[in-house]
Amino acid sequence: MKISDVARTPFFRDEVLRELDVLHARALVRMPFIHLLLVLGLKFVLLPSVPVRQFVGWSILTVLMEMVRAVVGIRILRHGQDFDAQRVHVVLVVLAGLSGLVISWSAVLFLPVLDSQRQALLLVILFAMPAAGVAVSVGARWILGTYALAILLPTAVAYLHLYPDLWVALWLTLLFFVFLIGVASDAEKLLLRSILIRRERDEAMQALQYSHEETLQAMKRAERFAQARDRVLASASHDLRQPLHTLSLYGAVLSSNPDMATMQQLGRNIDQVVRALGNLLTGLLDLSRFSPEHYRSEQKLFDLDVLVHEVCREFDPIAREKEITLIRETSPIRLMGDAFATMRILRNLLDNAIKYTIRGNVRVIARCEQKQVILIVADTGVGISPEEKEHIFEEFYQIDNPTRDRNKGVGLGLAIVQRLCALTGAHITLESALGQGAQFTVVFPVNAQEWVGWRREEKTVSTNTLSGRKIYVLDDEREILQGMRILLELWQVDVCLARTVDGMMGVFHQSGRPDVLIADLRLEGDEHGAALACRLQEQYGVFPVLIMTGDISSPALQVAHGAGFVVLQKPVSADSLHAVLCEMLG
Numbered sequence: 236m237k238i239s240d241v242a243r244t245p246f247f248r249d250e251v252l253r254e255l256d257v258l259h260a261r262a263l264v265r266m267p268f269i270h271l272l273l274v275l276g277l278k279f280v281l282l283p284s285v286p287v288r289q290f291v292g293w294s295i296l297t298v299l300m301e302m303v304r305a306v307v308g309i310r311i312l313r314h315g316q317d318f319d320a321q322r323v324h325v326v327l328v329v330l331a332g333l334s335g336l337v338i339s340w341s342a343v344l345f346l347p348v349l350d351s352q353r354q355a356l357l358l359v360i361l362f363a364m365p366a367a368g369v370a371v372s373v374g375a376r377w378i379l380g381t382y383a384l385a386i387l388l389p390t391a392v393a394y395l396h397l398y399p400d401l402w403v404a405l406w407l408t409l410l411f412f413v414f415l416i417g418v419a420s421d422a423e424k425l426l427l428r429s430i431l432i433r434r435e436r437d438e439a440m441q442a443l444q445y446s447h448e449e450t451l452q453a454m455k456r457a458e459r460f461a462q463a464r465d466r467v468l469a470s471a472s473h474d475l476r477q478p479l480h481t482l483s484l485y486g487a488v489l490s491s492n493p494d495m496a497t498m499q500q501l502g503r504n505i506d507q508v509v510r511a512l513g514n515l516l517t518g519l520l521d522l523s524r525f526s527p528e529h530y531r532s533e534q535k536l537f538d539l540d541v542l543v544h545e546v547c548r549e550f551d552p553i554a555r556e557k558e559i560t561l562i563r564e565t566s567p568i569r570l571m572g573d574a575f576a577t578m579r580i581l582r583n584l585l586d587n588a589i590k591y592t593i594r595g596n597v598r599v600i601a602r603c604e605q606k607q608v609i610l611i612v613a614d615t616g617v618g619i620s621p622e623e624k625e626h627i628f629e630e631f632y633q634i635d636n637p638t639r640d641r642n643k644g645v646g647l648g649l650a651i652v653q654r655l656c657a658l659t660g661a662h663i664t665l666e667s668a669l670g671q672g673a674q675f676t677v678v679f680p681v682n683a684q685e686w687v688g689w690r691r692e693e694k695t696v697s698t699n700t701l702s703g704r705k706i707y708v709l710d711d712e713r714e715i716l717q718g719m720r721i722l723l724e725l726w727q728v729d730v731c732l733a734r735t736v737d738g739m740m741g742v743f744h745q746s747g748r749p750d751v752l753i754a755d756l757r758l759e760g761d762e763h764g765a766a767l768a769c770r771l772q773e774q775y776g777v778f779p780v781l782i783m784t785g786d787i788s789s790p791a792l793q794v795a796h797g798a799g800f801v802v803l804q805k806p807v808s809a810d811s812l813h814a815v816l817c818e819m820l821g
Contacts, residue, residue, distance in 0.1 A: 264305050379415060588612050592616035596614070705746070705750045754781070764791075
């Protein structure tokens with residue numbers, strides 16, 4: 236940026252004026268002593284040629300004027316940088332003019348009564364005063380110009396009055412004045428350049444400091460991420476190996492042709508291990524999926540109180556089994572937000588509350604308060620100590636589960652809750668004391684809300700909703716197809732299977748469109764399940780599509796979401812599959 240451009244900016248103009256005012260104020264503090272020495276020196280030049288009374292009066296007025304300017308300078312310095320630079324600069328200009336007039340009055344009073352030698356000496360001193368003013372004004376053009384003009388003009392007029400033929404003196408005086416203004420302008424530009432350099436230095440230092448802080452924060456985040464990753468991998472490695480080892484033992488028992496009672500017990504045990512393994516994989520997938528890079532929050536209008544009752548109904552049997560009272564305290568609230576994230580947050584908080592409550596109750600509260608939607612899950616459980624509060628939202632961290640009992644979960648529920656709150660803009664807090672239960676409070680950002688006084692009708696699903704329905708299954712894994720056939724036939728479904736795109740096209744050609752198409756997202760070849768479903772809908776008409784996949788982020792998954800297909804993340808439990816199929820079929 237050019238100096239002239241900088242000078243035109245209001246910020247720099249004020250900064251330069253403030254700098255000039257402060258520097259000039261520092262010089263003014265010394266001026267009474269300098270002028271006192273000047274008066275004492277002039278005493279030997281002017282006396283006894285001038286009247287003593289006039290000289291004493293002028294001397295006192297001169298020193299008093301400089302004392303006034305010194306007091307103003309001291310007051311400026313006491314304010315530091317906190318003053319109106321424009322107003323203060325005007326005051327300094329006026330005082331400089333008054334000081335110059337007082338000094339120049341000596342020429343009017345004393346030149347007529349002095350001899351030529353003393354006249355020349357007085358003129359040299361008076362013309363030296365504006366030159367010295369360049370240093371005192373520190374390059375402030377208006378201060379110097381006013382001061383110099385107040386001295387030089389009366390002095391030149393008084394000299395011309397004595398010597399009318401010497402008009403050249405006036406022109407020389409004006410030339411001297413222009414020279415002084417030029418010197419002051421150069422000094423002001425130099426000051427402006429120094430201020431600009433200082434500002435650039437300060438900005439560079441601030442940028443460097445900010446960059447340093449950002450680097451430190453990034454290093455801390457990377458360190459926390461590395462620690463969390465190592466903790467997740469270590470815990471996941473243990474929790475994955477254990478059920479897999481158990482399954483290998485059960486497989487060895489099955490291969491030995493056990494009796495029917497053992498087979499039934501093994502079946503129950505295998506189901507329990509598979510469910511635990513599925514919960515762990517689901518949690519790990521959710522941790523990866525619930526990140527800013529992969530998760531897209533879907534804003535829609537939903538009834539929060541209805542969602543609370545639906546989630547609580549899922550946990551009613553578990554609460555009754557533990558003899559815990561599950562209490563709902565809700566009012567009709569319609570909220571614009573992410574219904575899926577809200578449901579998952581509530582489900583994980585409820586699961587955690589019931590898990591750590593031995594007796595008493597778990598209370599779910601949904602209300603509006605001061606234009607905020609608040610969801611509270613409070614329990615009368617074991618509580619959380621202050622030391623554990625710092626770690627409660629960490630991955631795989633569990634209270635009172637040192638042996639990693641899978642029946643107590645895997646310790647990912649609250650970590651997922653915290654991530655979903657961060658992704659949706661919600662704020663979660665925890666209040667707890669050891670032995671006095673815990674209360675989690677989630678405050679949702681409200682985009683739109685309204686009170687409603689009605690409830691939507693409860694939907695009931697018949698137990699034989701799937702009986703006789705025609706469902707096609709497309710998957711390139713033979714074992715998955717065999718398992719799906721057995722499961723769907725147990726639900727009395729008319730099922731058709733295919734391992735390839737051509738095979739599914741043949742099923743459609745022979746049997747027409749299904750009631751539901753279940754397709755894996757990844758297939759052999761270039762086409763994926765969502766693209767094939769879209770092509771089949773164009774050819775055979777619209778039909779429900781359920782995509783089952785292990786992907787958490789891919790272009791194919793985006794196609795599935797964009798087409799409005801129902802998407803389930805693997806592993807999918809039989810209960811979840813049954814519930815989704817019943818909902819899709821009405």
